Amino acid sequence: MVDKYxxxxxxxxxxxxxxxxFELYGGTAGFYDYGPLGAMLKRRIENVWRDIFVIxxxxxxxxxxxxxxxxxxxASGHVGGFSDPLTECQKxxxxxxxxxxxxxxVDMxxxxxxxELTEIxxxxxxxxxxxxGKLGNVYEFNLMFRTSIGPGSKRAGYLRPETAQAMFVDFPRLxxxxxxxxxxxxTQIGKAYRNEISPRQGVIRLREFTQAEAEIFIDPRNKTHPGFKEIADIVLNFYSQEGQINGESQQISIGAAVNTGIIAHEFLGYCLAITYRYLTRVGVSPEKLRFRQHMKDEMAHYAADCWDAEILSDRFGWIEVVGIADRTDYDLKAHAKQSETDLTVYVPxxxxxxxxxxxxKPNMAALGPRFKGKAGKIANALKALRQEELSGEFIxxxxxSEHIKLEKDAVVFETVTEEIHGENIIPHVIEPSFGIDRIMYSLLEHSYFEEKAIEExxxxxxxxxxxxxxxxxPVQAAVLPLLTRExxxxxxIEIIESLRKAGILVTFDDSGTIGRRYRRNDEIGTPYxxxxxxxxxxxxxVTIRERDSMGQVRASMSDIADNICDLIYRGKSFGNAGRRV
Amino acid sequence: MVDKYxxxxxxxxxxxxxxxxFELYGGTAGFYDYGPLGAMLKRRIENVWRDIFVIxxxxxxxxxxxxxxxxxxxASGHVGGFSDPLTECQKxxxxxxxxxxxxxxVDMxxxxxxxELTEIxxxxxxxxxxxxGKLGNVYEFNLMFRTSIGPGSKRAGYLRPETAQAMFVDFPRLxxxxxxxxxxxxTQIGKAYRNEISPRQGVIRLREFTQAEAEIFIDPRNKTHPGFKEIADIVLNFYSQEGQINGESQQISIGAAVNTGIIAHEFLGYCLAITYRYLTRVGVSPEKLRFRQHMKDEMAHYAADCWDAEILSDRFGWIEVVGIADRTDYDLKAHAKQSETDLTVYVPxxxxxxxxxxxxKPNMAALGPRFKGKAGKIANALKALRQEELSGEFIxxxxxSEHIKLEKDAVVFETVTEEIHGENIIPHVIEPSFGIDRIMYSLLEHSYFEEKAIEExxxxxxxxxxxxxxxxxPVQAAVLPLLTRExxxxxxIEIIESLRKAGILVTFDDSGTIGRRYRRNDEIGTPYxxxxxxxxxxxxxVTIRERDSMGQVRASMSDIADNICDLIYRGKSFGNAGRRV
Structure with missing residues (x-):
């Protein structure tokens, strides 16, 4: 049986x-091209992401x-630890x-x-x-694609395994x-790479893929979010640590999840909310979406809390498409150390x-003549003394290695009151990280329907x-002359030109019956x-036909571009687009 | 003196x-990050390109x-010939x-x-x-970044030196x-790579850069363009082969350039026109733009004609930002050969x-019984004979190596009239190829002005x-409360929310005098x-201030988002945005 995949x-x-x-040359596992409609669909879901996160x-x-x-x-740990255990067949x-x-x-x-793997x-x-054939000894294979920058192998270069690092490296500029x-x-939307050993899951496991990541730098002492109240009532499908142990997820509001400590804090809760809004806006079915918390042994040691958005797929089960983590100060500390640079923020x-x-305050007038060249060292040692060390008769x-005994008048000391206006802190990082390719595949799956239909x-x-x-x-409107007549x-053609001027991607089709042409457009999701x-x-x-209901209205051709833009971008209902036919 | 660059x-x-x-780690020549405003500017000029070429x-x-x-x-020739001559200092x-x-x-x-270079x-x-120090022997260094796909070095991978090849490899699917x-x-907009030996021209010569390329497959027998009439009157600054010999460029219409044979054909002329429209729309000064034809010895041997759009830069002189070539059937032939696949198109x-x-038609009834197993071979040999070889008494x-003599009745022959409905051809390729990074740098240069101004x-x-x-x-509007008062x-804040809802990138700024804030926004190009x-x-x-004229109008806050969208996207004049102040 042919399955949905x-x-x-x-x-x-x-x-x-x-x-x-590379189909012309036999193809290579782990690589996919986005064709004309796929690239446009991908671009549009990236742009919705930008609308939410950037704008x-x-x-x-x-x-x-x-x-x-x-x-x-x-610094990021990828050179040391980004690897999978590999064995090669000797034959x-x-x-x-x-x-x-x-x-x-074995388990886990x-x-x-x-x-241990070799032994097993x-x-x-x-x-x-x-x-x-017999399998060889297991070794750790680093999953970064390696290259050289400039001639020879003087300077190693790696294709980034995630887009996130650039936001840390650019932290001082940001x-x-x-x-x-x-x-x-x-944020960054772009290619990332993972040199999988032998990828076998089609578009779900790619060697080159697209990430959309945000790195949000926050004050570790304040993990609230000013917009939290507005999203607190959104109900999500939570699959928490406790839920996973009991084998059940729960539908509760984000507000309740934060209040009861299921989610670590407001800021993460807010990120879950905008993730939910994003995924459902681009077309993921809410009933096939859940938020799974990382189990304690699965979470990175430095993370304060971590949630994956998972989407249910017919073939693959629940697949991770977004990770939302509180990474604390791990990344900035690692780069501060590796680069020997201060990456703190002064917070007033x-x-x-x-x-x-x-x-x-050492009394240099007394120390100088007596100790000469050694006076400086003695002064510094005096400055470092604590109050209780100055309480005896002598210092x-x-x-x-020389023992020195001083009278009390070698120093003056006092307690001063100072005003501190702020302090230097290392921000914590909240990271929502989206796998665009998997989201796009999920959309195709969730939006695919076969139905008996009688029309035209x-x-x-x-x-x-x-x-x-x-x-x-991808294609926003099809323009169809009823018959191929001049x-x-x-x-x-006039309609096409006005739609194009408004930035609408439009196709022209005059081949076959009108019913065939509707079907051709239904199959690629053309809404109108x-x-x-x-x-x-x-x-x-002209008539405008709506893809989903197959309903039709008659509308004026003079303002057709505005009408279509209103339908696509401004939430106009189809019933208001013209007179029902 | 500090120059403009x-x-x-x-x-x-x-x-x-x-x-x-990688500034945090000392930087590496040939790599630049687009910061928050740069990435947005780049995205927008890519989107204008999409609007023209895709939509x-x-x-x-x-x-x-x-x-x-x-x-x-x-197939593309990059493994064999994409290299620069390199010498390494021995010290x-x-x-x-x-x-x-x-x-x-030496010349050239x-x-x-x-x-020869070593000798010199x-x-x-x-x-x-x-x-x-003493320099070592010169050798050809291949400029592709090399890596391995999967473990070991079984399968070489290269970072693409241009985006174009994917359109050829996908030709059968397209x-x-x-x-x-x-x-x-x-078309494709994306990263391309060139492992420069030692790049020294900042943002003009990058090891990783962005191309926007179109590969247009046309019938080689028809290089006209249906839209040519509409663009024929556009006057461009041409620097033709002849012009370069004489050292002068000429301002003529594209129609005249095609008619007089300066441009090879209409299709290339049309591509020059949309290139001109694109560059001036994103902000290149027309007076700093010229179209330079490749000289005969500079053009690839297979190319029918090739033009570069060049932009005048203060520091770098005329720099190439676009190449527009008629590459004939070179690319498809090369891939057909390498992949052993038919890449022709049947044209009715x-x-x-x-x-x-x-x-x-061999007479098998006679040949079969006489020659048995050999009859098939003889029949094929007979079918291949030309008319004159059948004119003698015997065949x-x-x-x-066996001599066979046949009577004339071993075959029947005739001349038939057949109807041919079409033929298989290899399309020619027209390739407009844009260097987005250089265009973006040029925009900054052409749009940068210092002027004495008195305001507020x-x-x-x-x-x-x-x-x-x-x-x-990048930033489309700044919202400024006159004073920091609740x-x-x-x-x-209400205005910001309505603008964001309309997809407008907006900043809020309440620090410093209003004049300072205007200046801060002028410097990054915020138009309103x-x-x-x-x-x-x-x-x-509210007041809306226009960046260029520094003029102000008062307009209603209730429809501010529509007003700003009309100004930015729909060509509304500033005078119509409100009542002059």
């Missing part, structure tokens, strides 16, 4: 959403190179993930070392799944851009604080329809079809 | 347009991986372009072989420009997408053609203003500043 991939290939890369939240986008230098990935030289080969034999194979493979006599005020955030207090400080010091004389056939939200559908084509008929020549009206 | 780079760094990449011309965009496999770049191990080191000694050093370096005792009809085109004739064909053949009490100071077209300016801030003052509280109006 196969149907969608067939449609995606045939109509130009997704094509295996509305105010986290400006940056664009850094995809190639990075070694220092960055030493056919195929490579395999060792942890995958033993997954039916991903926690085992290379040596040998003890259980696991052979090559392809040819039955801090200045935001005029030294926390919180602030920066609302009101200056008064603090008492003990100050020792005793050891300088360069096409009898009782199955109609395939992609119910994509109009604002992300006098019907002319107004059709505009038909020019003989009545158009009489009264200047 | 230094001023612009200083501004670009300070305000967040361009940052040297209006109908050349759909695709998105292929940045990593490519070796076959592709063998300090710095690398240098050998052709650059000898450019004051880029035409010399590695051995030795003969002239050219030493390392950095340390004076042809089906466009339902087998020529002409059609596909308007009317079937009648052709006469000579047909030989003589040699099959497997800021006396007689120099105002820096980026006169970017409103539709590409009652002025509240309406300001909206000021909330006490009159706002009385009558619900």
């Amino acid at each position: 196969e149907k969608i991939i067939e449609l995606a290939k045939r109509r130009g959403f997704l094509w295996p890369s 509305n939240e105010g986290y400006y986008e940056i664009e850094a190179p995809t190639i990075g230098i070694e220092d960055i990935f030493i 056919c030289h195929e490579d395999f993930r060792a942890d995958h080969l033993v997954q039916n034999i 194979p991903d926690t085992l070392s290379a040596d 493979i040998n003890k259980n006599n696991i052979r090559c799944p392809e040819c039955g 801090l200045k851009f935001y005029r030294d005020h926390l919180p602030f955030g920066a 207090y609302d009101r200056p604080k008064k603090v008492e400080r003990f100050v020792v 005793e010091l050891t300088i360069d 004389g096409e009898e009782d056939e199955v109609r395939i329809v992609l119910r994509l939200p109009p604002q992300v559908a 006098k019907l084509i002319k107004p059709a 079809s505009i038909t020019v008929d003989y009545q158009t020549l009489e009264d200047g009206t | 230094e001023k612009i780079i200083e501004l670009a760094k300070r305000r967040g347009f361009l940052w040297p990449s 209006n011309e109908g050349y759909y965009e695709i998105e292929a991986p940045t990593i490519g496999i070796e076959d592709i770049f063998i 300090c191990h710095e690398d240098f372009r050998a052709d650059h080191l000898v450019q004051n000694i 050093p880029d035409t010399l072989s590695a051995d 370096i030795n003969k002239n005792n050219i030493r390392c420009p950095e340390c004076g 042809l089906k997408f466009y339902r087998d009809h020529l002409p059609f085109g596909a 004739y308007d009317r079937p053609k009648k052709v006469e064909r000579f047909v030989v 003589e053949l040699t099959i497997d 009490g800021e006396e007689d100071e120099v105002r820096i203003v980026l006169r970017l077209p409103p539709q590409v300016a 009652k002025l801030i509240k309406p300001a 500043s909206i000021t909330v003052d006490y009159q706002t509280l009385e009558d619900g109006t």
